[in-house]
Amino acid sequence: MNDFKRAGWSSFSVSRWVWVVGGAAVLAFAYLVWRGAAGDFLAAENRLLVLLRDSSDPGRGIGPWWMEGVMRDLTGLGSTVVLTLTTIGVVGYLCLRRSWFAAGLVAASAGGGAVLVVGLKSLFSRPRPSVVPHLATEVSASFPSGHSMMASVVYLTLAVLLGQLVVRRRERVYFIAIGLFVVALVGVSRVYLGVHYPTDVLAGWSAGIAWALLCWVVAVNLQRRRAVETPPRG
Template identity: 45%
Template sequence: MKHFEKTERMGRRSLSTLARLARYELGALLCVLILFGGVWGFVELAEEVSEGETRSIDETLLLSLRNPADHADPLGPGWVEELGRDFTALGGVGVLALVSLGALGYLILARHYRAALFASIAVPGGILLSTLMKVGFDRPRPDLVPHDASVYTASFPSGHAMMSAVTYLTLAALLIRVQPELRLKAYILMLAILLTLLVGMSRVYLGVHWPTDVLAGWTAGAAWAALCWLAMRWMQRRSQVI
């Protein structure tokens, strides 16, 4: 009887281990697909934008968010426009810096020191990449409608969209790596995706970016976050990140 119970416990542990391994490998495969899909998507978008192939759809989508009788008036009541400004602020440098510092503080207090060091390199690295790409492409901002937010840099890719994707998704990937509970992993990831989407959509709504700028920012930012996740996975398996 004891031998049977021992065998049953071992069997349950083995099945549990196999289930965790399957989720682990599935997550790695998904990140590889996001990485290569993001890079491919960004390259394709950059080529189409450089050739002017996206101008028509960009203009159509941008104007669809404006009052047909007055292109200076975004669709919806005033509070919706104010909400758009609130959402776009979530992708600003100040807010992203505070979020990053908050996440770093959590990791340090939780004694995940190497993970905190990794995040302090990964997030600024992605933001630097975004800045360099904007300088390289130097695409003009939309000129069809007035800008409802201040802008200082070029248009492609959207800095807010890419920086929010880099920051929220990279930090989410890092927090997921140090979080054992599955439902909390899902919550963190869904919250990061929601914030990233809201920031990007607000940039088009406020007329400061073409839709393809935002899409390019999302694809590049998601690819960077996936790369960071894979790097953290590789380091964690070698006990270099805790």
């Protein structure tokens, strides 16, 4: 029996989910390019960045003394080093399982996402926020947020791929929920640290989700062809 039917995911429901969420992500990104990258929300975004700082010292974030360290740790979850090590570790594990197509899917998703981030940043070349001091060092362009986008690409691709390797629906939902939670934390940390405008993060999430869903479609097609190996029962 087909693994999707056994898990309660018909091909129609999967396709509908992909089209709805993927289409919404693409439209959101297009809107953010049209309005956000052009600076239409700049005044409101600057006010938010200021509100996230200590009123007596703009060089300090709001909250308890340990908050800045927590935010730096969270933003590290979307760093190139962490995402690269995560991808290598997962690809290595899949190779040990001889899940060659799955390993190739993860590598292609992460690699393609990285190329896409560089291209988008070069295309828009939006300067970083300057209304508050940065609490982290960054040198690349601001739009879209690379940390937010690559976190979306890597963690959500891994989530949906892991969902192909289990049967129970609640396990699939758990993987996706954890992926979305981590992605959200990374994006929030970027705004808190003052290195991105909120629209940068929203654009990063939108583009990353769209790319991850493309990889989801590939994973579905591969499993239909029995190319993505599922673990034996028992």
